[in-house]
Amino acid sequence: MYAIFVFIVSHPNLISGMAKYLFYNHQISFYRFKNRLSKKLILNQDNKIMNISYSKLIFLFLFVCLLQSKQIEIQRKQTGNSVYNEAYNQSQINTDFSSGSLEQSYNFITQELNNIDDYQYVVQIYIGQSKEPFNFLLDTGSNILWIPGTECNLQDNHCHTKDIYDYSKSQTAIVNKDKKIEIQYGQGKCEGYLGSEYIRIYQESQPFKAEILFTSSDKDMDGMQSHGILGLSNSKSTKNYLEYAVEQEIISSSVFALELKNLPDISYFYYDNIPEYKLSNTIFVNTASKERWLIDVIGFYMNDSDYTDSSNQTVLIDSGASFMHLTKSLYDKFIHNYASNVCFYQYGEYVCSCQQEILNQNLPIIKFYTQEGILQISPQDYVIKKGQKCILAIDFQDTFDFNILGDVLLRKYFVIFDKQKQQMGFGNVENKIQHLQPLSMLIVFSIFSVFTFMLLCAVIYKVIILKKGQYQQEQDQEQINQTLLGNNIQLNLQDLERRSSYSARSSS
Template identity: 25%
Template sequence: MKWLLLLLGLVVLSECMVKVPLRKVKPLRDRLREDGKLKEFLEKYNVDPATKYYPSMYAQVSNEPMTNYMDMQYCGTVSIGTPPQQFNVQFDTGSSNFWVPSVYCNSYACSNHNKFNPSSSSTFQSTGQSMSAGYGTGSMTGVFAYDTLQVGSLSISNQIFGVAYTEANFFYQMPFDGILGLAYPSLAADRATPVFDNMWSQGLLSQDLFSVYLSEQGDSGSVVTFGGYDTSYFSGTMNWIPLSSESYWQITVESVTMNGNVVACNGGCQAIVDTGTSLLAGTSSGIANIQSAIGAYQNSNGEVSVNCNSMGSLPDIVFTINGVQYPVPASAYINQNYCTTYLQSTPAGFWILGDVFMRGYYTVFDRAGNYVGLAPIA
């Protein structure tokens, strides 16, 4: 444009005035309309001038229903590819990668799960880069790829995910096909961008947070809400707890008490809030102290049990976090049918506030402020 203006200026100033006829160019929209390509162009490039000035108008809050599988896993349905292929995934705040089995997986664990077929998706793009992910109960290997992901009402374009080639046998028993990690990018293998980060960066969410409600066994209504939280799920005040590390959803616990006596975390300890862990896990000394306090013993099956007649009188396990007490009653940490505990020691050096804890508290995971919000279930 600058050279054209300069040229026109020279022409005007020239002693030999020459009139240069300008050809009228038809607007792009008119040309596309005449060629029958206007609709295709608008759909492909989403030509909407309002998105430049008001991107929040197109953001939303999306609810993803989850099914409670015997208080062990909470899973929901997502779709990958064009046309969409459906998968049941565990929404896991204790990891960051997203992966599903593929048709190339010959592992025993893949034999009874839905498998992604890359050749059936017109939007699939393989990177050829290998990936692996490990969990407390098993691992997987595969390659990274990109495709369109549908979660609830959200369509996430160019989402990187793992196409699994091998899976540990443990996953055969699981009700989910794959895992969708919701922790921070620093935990992701090869720093692959997590699903939630893409939801936010693509302007799909009204707020940079998500929330989780976990129902009791036999009850419906479990849900992960992207972009907001629902006050009808909790009572009282939402307490906001600053993260102590931005990798896991990690917070500081000031103490763990029973009947007013400190049984663990004397002077403070670290804990992560993890939807992907069904139990309440802690340091070996802390769990041993709790088991001693409730008179637990190892039964013939190797499980840790309590006297069934004493269950009604067992004390709460109380976590004090950011000055607020969060009691976990015996009805939550004891299997009422078998009188066994949902407690487990871990060598990790921190506590894991898994589903046993979270069923009692509506939880908000706030990426904008790096907080975990907790409030008692309504």
């Protein structure tokens, strides 16, 4: 029965075609029935055709259901094997943090992130042959690795930090000063010269060459607590530093994952493959762009209210954004319908109550529906502590036609970024992600009932047609018999009259 439900849900076009096929045959039979008196032989031919059609249809339906059930059985076996191997994979993981911030296993690397007040998540990598350590903001929303360069020392140039990488003292750095590159962010920008230099993922790893933007100045970056930004977007036109490491055989895979947490919990950056025990509750969603980590959204809800429109068909998963940035229309509806009841605007931000019960009563659960599952964010996720007060971690942006889900979402889900397969994974060990069924069971039962009813009607219609045909044949035969009998009686009467007339003439 489950296979039948899955078949109906996953093959709507085939079901529609089967229904049309049934009705088409019925329509042909109806028109032929109208001419049965003059073309009686067609009835028997139709019976054979209809019987063959129904047999083929039922056989096709059962065959597809059988294939679907086999596929489900295979998937269940694969899932069972994955769960069975989980204990073995966990036993292989080295949990000894001898370096204090790095976990290296036989098939993946885990690096501890520096969480700056739940606003920025920073990773440390080493630049140049001298292994100078620098902190970088992990940013899945941009595609460039940049660091303040030699020109930041100039008096007229403004850079957000005095800690620079002086590439003029490096024998391995290559810098192209023919063209200055500018990068514009949602807030702030920087400019500088593209070049390359050796990088180490961690201090004792092998070095590899990667492209770097050495900035000469930046603007509106004073709030950034890292030296530079490590771009990890989905851009096909630009390689990230993990792809350079794979090319030079330092690591085996460019897949990475983020597990961000609120303080005091530790946040982690996984790369060079993903541990198996993190995949058991993961769903994978195909990306909607080859330049950004965008995914398609088929529904946007606040509690049970549908706010889906053309402005929220895609969302960007951006670790460089501390807040969730909605489009202006959605943001206005959220503030007017919900946030204004429990939050007030003060000094450029919305200050809310810190009592969880009040927040849950007045603020909605925000749900982003994808084809594979539901990403939902609760009030305790998007109302965050800032000193002694609680603020709303939702803002608006009118630069792009998509919503931006920043650290607010990434703190809720373990998120995998697979650039090679163009997909993202969402999951965590606490099973917070809810799978979205393509249709509810009620709708599935309704579709199945309608299909069964259609098939039953077709069978009843067939029986009625046959009965009518048989009845009509009997009526026709009776009429023929009566006609023949009437003709015989008339001939007999005429013959008797002739004989009586002949006898009378003979006697006279």
